[in-house]
Every structure is written in C-alpha cells, then in structure tokens.
Amino acid sequence: MLNDPRSHGLWEQTAPAAPATARLAGDLDVEVAVIGAGFTGISAALHLAQAGTPVAVIEAAEIGFGGAGRNVGLVNAGMWVMPEVLLRTLPAPYGNRLLDLLGDGPRLVFDIVRDHGIQCEAVHAGTLHCAHGQSGFAEITARAKQWQARGADVELLDAARAAALLGTRKYSGALLDRRAGTIQPLAYVRGLAMAAQKAGARLFTRSPVNAVERKDDRWQIRTASGRVTADWVVLSTDAYGSGPGDAARREQVPLPYFNFATRPLSAEMRALILPEGQGAWDTQLVMNSFRMDQAGRLVFGSIGALRGSGAVVHRAWAQRALRRLFPGIGDVEFEAEWYGTIGMTADNLPRFHRYGFRMIGFSGYNGRGIAPGTVFGRVLASYVRGETGETDLPLPLTPVEVAPFRLSRQIVYEVGAQAAHLVADRI
Known part of the structure; x- marks a missing residue:
C-alpha cells in the first residue's frame, strides 16, 4: 500500500480486492462516525449497520492499512497474559468477563467469515504455543x-x-x-468492509481526519475535502493513530514485528510442516511465529523492523533459523517480506477510553488484534445503541496515560532484536 512493498507484503499480493471506496467529499450526517478501518472499526460499522444505525467509516489511508493488514494472521483466544494474571490485574467483575468474551473471540471471527462468505483462507484448526x-x-x-x-x-x-x-x-x-485458527488478515478485514458496506455502512478512504470538535451538541469530523456530523464517534486507530487518534497511540510502546514468506514449498515439506494447518508461535523472549498460507508458503516472523541494516540481518537470520527448524527445507527463498507495529500497554492488556462525550474506543491489543478487535467492535456497536451499559463492558473506563520513554523503548526493542538475530542460529 502507498507504493511500499514492505508494508503488507504477501497479504496485499494475495488478498481479494477491497470494496470500492472514495475520499470523503462534502457534508454527511450520520448517527455514528467511526475513525479507522481496521478490525475494530469495521466490525463496529458492520454490527451497527446490521442493526439499522446510520454509520460512516473514515480512514486516513486504506482499509486494513494499520495492524489489521500486516500481522501474522493467528486468530487466538484471549490475551497472551495468563488468565490468573489477568484476574489479578483487572478489578472484578471485568477479569472474568473479558476472559469469557475473548475466549470465545475466534468463534465470532469464524462465524462472521462463514455467514458473509468472506474469502480469507480461514482454517479453524487451532494454534500451537x-x-x-x-x-x-x-x-x-x-x-x-x-x-x-x-x-x-x-x-x-x-x-x-x-x-x-x-x-x-x-x-x-x-x-x-x-x-483458535488462522486467516489471511488483510483479506478478512476487506471482507468485513464489504459486508459492512452491503449492510449500509458508508466507507471513506484516503481521508485523514484534520479535526474533531463539538458543535451544537454533535460531533463534526473534518477532512481536507469533507465533513461528517454525528451523534457518536468511535475511535479505532489504535497503534497507528495520528491527529485525533494520537492519544491511543501514545499510550502504547511500539514493538516492531516482521514476516517473511517463502516460495510455495514442495509437497513433501508441506506434508511435514504444520500438516494439520495450525499456526504456531513460541515462548522465546524474541519470539518466532510460523504458519502456512493456502498456496503452501511458509510465513515466518519475529520481532524486528525491516529497515536499514535490520532488513539484511533479519533476512539472513530467518534463512538460518528455518534451516535449523526444518533441516529438509533446503535453500530458502523469500517471495515477500513486510513489517508493522504492535502496540504494547503497560500491563499488556487493552483499554477502554472515553475521549469526550459520546466519543469512545478500545485500544492496546498487544499483538492480539484479530479476535479482540472483532469482538470489541461488536461491543462498541451494542454500547452505542444502548443495548450494553457501561458497567456491563468487558473493561473498566480508564483515563489515557502516555507511556513513559515510549520511543526510547521502541529503539531498544528494535536494536535488541537485531542484535539477537545477528548471532542466533549460527551453530
């Protein structure tokens, strides 16, 4: 996207086309304006539109431009924080409520895929930690x-x-x-957007929001060429926010993560590696992940950014690591490479914020965006429609807190991962 082959890599090469959209132009009046077209924002729009609520989505770049279109595609249940730790961190009754809701998160994703006929290489075979x-x-x-x-x-x-x-x-x-299971994440969010559009949601891309302000007891969301007036605003920009969405972004420490995709493997290797179709990741501090796509490409990822010397270091490491993991794989050639940002909160749990009167959002997915984003989008739609009260939400309302030394910590993550991969898997 935006002429950057390292932003979405294999997913952009193999995803079905996004639904037709245009820039926001002129004035539009709706009940709900959603800022950000990722899993959360599009899920909220889909569920609102299905319930008959007039809704518009305003996206600065393209559908799935942020974390939704860049991740590994593991549809995991829960957060990676262990259940007992989560229960100690969140006050009752939120801990149990969140665990139950996100434990069933993959089911919602795969139900939506089935119900709307979304072509996203969905494999509901589980995951392996x-x-x-x-x-x-x-x-x-x-x-x-x-x-x-x-x-x-x-x-x-x-x-x-x-x-x-x-x-x-x-x-x-x-x-x-x-x-749990796996999907092609960009194909999934594009399919969600198409379903939302069919249900009546209005989608606008290449429309960065310049201002969000209250006027005559309603919200006005302005872009360079248009304006949306709404009763509610759902902010769903997460780690890729800017302008009005910057508050959620600054609460998270950016953790870079990359993926390489091999050329389609031989039938013999496809029968050996992940033969039942699970996706996998490991417990190492600088963790690795791997899964297959439907064409038999092995998608292999880890912490780090593919820029500067990092591109060379991480690529060489990935080739060494794959040969060590799977000795029969032979010479490894990569067909695509890409990377993005995972937003990490202080306790590795998501947040629910009110940014103003009737301006709300969930953020901070800590590498678990697919199922939680889909689930939280549905929750936001229910809350906006008055079907779910604030005390019934899966997270307590909390103030936005800027993460200390966030950019310095990002550098530490990026340099540390590069140093680890420079020496790893050489013996």
Missing part, C-alpha cells in the same frame, strides 16, 4: 492448567506429539488451543 526449553514448557503447562480450569478446549502436548504437528523437534512441547 511452542515451548522453548524447560522454562517454556513450565509456562505452557501453567497456561494449559489455567485455561482448562475455565473449560477451554486446550491440550498440553509433549515433545513427540508437538513434533508431529509442527514438523520440527526443536521444541520441548506445545499447547494446542482448538478454539
């Missing part, structure tokens, strides 16, 4: 115990069973979460 060494196995053992206590369909696998599903013996075990 891979244990690196003894400490990693202890971590996934604790995760399994805590989720199983809540009735979740998860299973702890020993090293041999994990190897059969992963195609590598590098890991000491894995946690299989059957609630």
